[in-house]
Amino acid sequence: MTATNDNDQLEAQFAQWREFVQRRRELRQSDADELEDHLRGSVDDLMKAGLHADEAFLVAVKRMGRLDELSREFAREHSERLWKQLMLVGEGDAAAPESRSRRDLLAMVICAAGAAVSIKAPDLFGLTFEDDSAFYARNFSLFALPWLAGFLAWRRRAKPLLIGVLVTLFALGAVGANVYPLTEDSQSLVVTSLHLPIALWLVVGLAYVADEWRTSRRRMDFIRFTGEWFVYYVLIALGGGVLIAFTVGTFEAIGISPDEFIGNWLLPCGVVAATVVAGWLVEAKQSVVENIAPVLGRLFTPLFTAVLLAFLVAVVWTSRGIDVEREALILFNLLLVVVLGLLLYSISARDPLAPSGLFDKLQLALVVSALVIDVLVLVEITGRITEYGTTPNKAAALGVNLILLANLFWSAWLLSRFVGRRTPFAALERWQTGYLPVYAVWTWFVVLAFPPLFDFV
Amino acid sequence: MKLAKDLVAASATPMVLGILAEGESYGYAILRRINELSGGKLDWTEGLLYPLLHRLERLGYVESSWQSVAGGRRRKYYRITDRGLAELAEQRRQWATVTDALNEIWLDRVELNRLIPIGSLA
Numbered sequence: 001m002t003a004t005n006d007n008d009q010l011e012a013q014f015a016q017w018r019e020f021v022q023r024r025r026e027l028r029q030s031d032a033d034e035l036e037d038h039l040r041g042s043v044d045d046l047m048k049a050g051l052h053a054d055e056a057f058l059v060a061v062k063r064m065g066r067l068d069e070l071s072r073e074f075a076r077e078h079s080e081r082l083w084k085q086l087m088l089v090g091e092g093d094a095a096a097p098e099s100r101s102r103r104d105l106l107a108m109v110i111c112a113a114g115a116a117v118s119i120k121a122p123d124l125f126g127l128t129f130e131d132d133s134a135f136y137a138r139n140f141s142l143f144a145l146p147w148l149a150g151f152l153a154w155r156r157r158a159k160p161l162l163i164g165v166l167v168t169l170f171a172l173g174a175v176g177a178n179v180y181p182l183t184e185d186s187q188s189l190v191v192t193s194l195h196l197p198i199a200l201w202l203v204v205g206l207a208y209v210a211d212e213w214r215t216s217r218r219r220m221d222f223i224r225f226t227g228e229w230f231v232y233y234v235l236i237a238l239g240g241g242v243l244i245a246f247t248v249g250t251f252e253a254i255g256i257s258p259d260e261f262i263g264n265w266l267l268p269c270g271v272v273a274a275t276v277v278a279g280w281l282v283e284a285k286q287s288v289v290e291n292i293a294p295v296l297g298r299l300f301t302p303l304f305t306a307v308l309l310a311f312l313v314a315v316v317w318t319s320r321g322i323d324v325e326r327e328a329l330i331l332f333n334l335l336l337v338v339v340l341g342l343l344l345y346s347i348s349a350r351d352p353l354a355p356s357g358l359f360d361k362l363q364l365a366l367v368v369s370a371l372v373i374d375v376l377v378l379v380e381i382t383g384r385i386t387e388y389g390t391t392p393n394k395a396a397a398l399g400v401n402l403i404l405l406a407n408l409f410w411s412a413w414l415l416s417r418f419v420g421r422r423t424p425f426a427a428l429e430r431w432q433t434g435y436l437p438v439y440a441v442w443t444w445f446v447v448l449a450f451p452p453l454f455d456f457v
Numbered sequence: 458m459k460l461a462k463d464l465v466a467a468s469a470t471p472m473v474l475g476i477l478a479e480g481e482s483y484g485y486a487i488l489r490r491i492n493e494l495s496g497g498k499l500d501w502t503e504g505l506l507y508p509l510l511h512r513l514e515r516l517g518y519v520e521s522s523w524q525s526v527a528g529g530r531r532r533k534y535y536r537i538t539d540r541g542l543a544e545l546a547e548q549r550r551q552w553a554t555v556t557d558a559l560n561e562i563w564l565d566r567v568e569l570n571r572l573i574p575i576g577s578l579a
Binding site for chain 1: 483484504507508515530533
């Protein structure tokens with residue numbers, strides 16, 4: 001064995017050791033450097049004392065003690081490291097990820113600024129929030145979501161084909177929102193304003209999954225992304241609310257009313273820019289912070305189950321029919337959305353291989369009780385529609401209800417088979433991810449086909 | 458003889474500050490110096506030394522800098538600050554009080570061999 005050979009082997013051992021150290025989240029890059037220097041000093045001394053390189057390495061590592069204990073001691077001094085910190089830019093520790101996160105930050109700032117500028121751009125052509133609220137209502141998502149999709153596409157280095165598809169779909173959304181002659185008080189305007197954001201969000205999903213749009217895993221990632229994005233958006237919105245409250249309070253104290261500034265600038269720009277910022281946050285912190293949406297799902301599944309079961313008992317006990325007012329269908333639609341959300345986010349965090357447990361039975365109870373309630377509502381509402389004829393509002397609400405009902409019905413079936421240990425859990429996951437295109441088809445159908453179908457009412 | 462853990466921990470700060478008061482140094486050298494000073498009886502682990510150095514740095518008693526050494530390696534050197542020197546002086550006073558008191562008892566009043574159980578002498 002030659003000296004260089006020995007040296008190479010030693011270097012390989014050091015490289016391996018570094019890899020182990022770097023896996024510890026308590027130990028930073030600089031700690032690894034420091035400990036490596038220590039180890040090398042120890043190895044040098046041992047070799048001077050006559051040991052072979054590999055023997056010296058073994059002894060030195062052994063002397064350093066178990067990595068577990070070492071990192072525990074480090075954690076005691078650096079307890080903040082156990083609270084995974086999300087740095088806006090890298091810590092200056094590792095060179096490569098830092099430049100990456102810096103570029104991400106820059107791209108995010110550009111996209112967020114772009115969104116803020118784009119929502120003020122129509123102002124140049126005399127379209128103000130007060131006088132043209134209908135224009136802004138149906139176009140709002142078009143000022144925000146293309147920028148988020150652009151950011152995601154940039155991050156994933158999207159191929160020209162995908163970019164072409166994205167641009168086409170957003171252009172189609174703009175056409176659907178603007179070419180039909182809808183008056184300010186037409187129902188179709190409301191329906192479009194509600195469905196276009198969902199249709200476009202699924203386009204954002206396309207940018208998110210990029211080339212892997214066929215795989216179930218990747219679509220599930222998009223569902224996770226959606227949940228986390230929502231949570232972050234709500235948090236940012238809360239912060240924005242505090243900012244606005246203080247802006248109003250402080251400026252009014254000196255006799256200046258900032259209402260104009262807030263209504264025309266801060267709020268609209270903030271709302272669209274936050275869309276991009278929330279998306280960036282989810283991307284940046286993916287592995288840094290525990291996902292919160294599944295935690296909320298787990299927390300609220302038992303509570304919602306209890307409320308729905310209590311409601312069912314009350315309906316049976318008092319033998320009262322559900323009074324279906326105009327808003328009722330929307331309320332029950334939202335209920336189905338919440339139940340579906342609880343189901344989705346529990347699925348998203350679940351180990352697909354774990355056997356069924358109490359929580360799955362609870363979920364089954366939740367889904368089944370939601371189904372029963374919804375069937376009761378549907379029986380009532382179809383009676384009304386056949387009696388009075390249909391409107392875009394009712395048709396859209398009914399359509400959404402049926403789509404969610406179909407989803408939950410099959411989910412309940414799969415869940416019951418899973419609880420009975422007859423199908424694997426993955427079937428439920430595949431069903432949910434496979435269902436995503438149904439939402440896309442329906443929302444696009446509503447946006448593009450409803451106005452002509454209902455004579456632009 | 459193995460020193461009690463509490464005693465090692467309590468004496469760690471003045472020990473490191475004292476060594477750094479001799480001149481700037483780095484982790485491995487500090488550990489070797491401690492070994493040498495105690496005749497090998499104080500066996501510090503890396504898990505004790507490095508977090509302690511980082512804590513002293515956070516408290517402003519020492520400051521650190523990365524320097525290149527032979528072999529293309531980077532080494533983190535620690536240097537004591539004025540605050541560190543003041544802390545060292547304070548710790549020395551406290552330790553002197555403790556050792557003086559203990560010496561009073563042990564040297565003047567109680568003889569060491571009386572403390573050894575009779576059975577173990579046989």
